[in-house]
Amino acid sequence: MPEIILSVNAGSSSVKISVYETNSSATTPVQLAEAVVEGLTAPPARLNYSRGDHRTKGQELEHVSTQQEAFRHILDHLARDEGLPQLRKKEDIHFTCHRVVHGGDFPHSQVIDDDTYHRIAELSDLAPLHNAPALSIIEATSKLLPTAINIAFFDSSFHHTLPAHISTYPIDQTVARRNKLRKYGFHGISYQFITSAVAHHLKKPTDELNIIALHLGSGASACCIRKGASYDTSMGLTPLAGLPGATRSGSIDPSLMFHFTHSAGSLSHESTATMHITQAEEILNKRSGWKSLTGTTDFGKISAGERDEDRLAFDIFVDRIQNYVAPYFTKLDGKVDALVFAGGIGEKGAKLRAAVVQGVKCLGFELDEQKNEEPGEDVVVDISKDGARYKTLICRTDEQLQMARRVLEEPERFERGRREKAK
Ligand SMILES: Nc1ncnc2c1ncn2[C@@H]1O[C@H](COP(=O)(O)OP(=O)(O)O)[C@@H](O)[C@H]1O
Ligand SMILES: CC(=O)OP(=O)(O)O
């Protein structure tokens, strides 16, 4: 009997849900529908929906401002879609995959039971824009879809291969070990997808693939992927480190906060039962980045903007991205299969790609202008100029599909979870 997988990707500015049909002998999930609520940080939120040839784009949602509200809205939308008879009954959904950004020491996905739930909650302060919203969706799923098995897929798991000299911060090691203070890295579900898709595109075994991957969305990061595994990445203990984002500062002088506000260490009014966030953390996570420089979190508008502050934000992003490309190039010893752009900005931002690649031209990357402007629809697109020494690619990353594929790779482990839940 076909089974339905619901794959939920709660980002900092969006909730993306894909519905897949599959059966026990299938090797790849078949997508039935995809719903995206975007713009949670630039209200009103908007719904994009596609099922086969049927498409809705940019439908404004006045009463949706949180990830849980977006999730509930999408679930309702799916249930009411006459063209989706497979979802008529809630019991038809067998697995719900949840993207959870901070998984601490979890090396791979977990069926969510009480223990997993509490461990994810304990990590909430280390991913203040992500873990608590993901948990709010998991809670809603348990109520609305009581028979579905919930599985958590962690953004941090892909980075378990970081070597110690890269993941260790040079601080007191007794404190570091006790409080588990190290580089974790995020966007790992996306980097896993990118690794498989680019290896397939280049017809190379995954474990021989060396790429510099850039996941540029509301949160942005870079990853040095060596022999198909994460060797370095720009995010750290939390998703705040590294590149700036929609509302995030990215890396700054760590002392800056002591001079920003005298009450930086006190609890912010955003603190709740599930998350304890100081004013400093709130300022750097929620009131910085593109929002603080330009007043908008929409990088599409910033790229097209004519104001000095738009140009400044754009130039800052290009500069900070360049800060990772050349070091990762040297860490790969110049044996680089491709520079890969992904995420909302990486996939849609032709102007940003052009500026970044221009900045690293001396390494041997060069774009074909036409291909960069009109890259077509394929999952992986080569936008390099003919004769360029190194390839530049766009990869339409798909975290929902990556999670659903993983369900099919390990059905026994998740089925066990289902049986245990049924007891
Ligand atoms: N044409 C465009 N050019 C540049 N950026 C764009 C364009 N269209 C959308 N974006 C940006 O993509 C970002 C969202 O990326 P996405 O990866 O979907 O976000 P999330 O981090 O929530 O998953 C937003 O900053 C949005 O403004
Ligand atoms: C880890 C992270 O920042 O994710 P997103 O870009 O989806 O907010």
Ligand SMILES: [Mg+2]
């Ligand atoms: Mg995202």
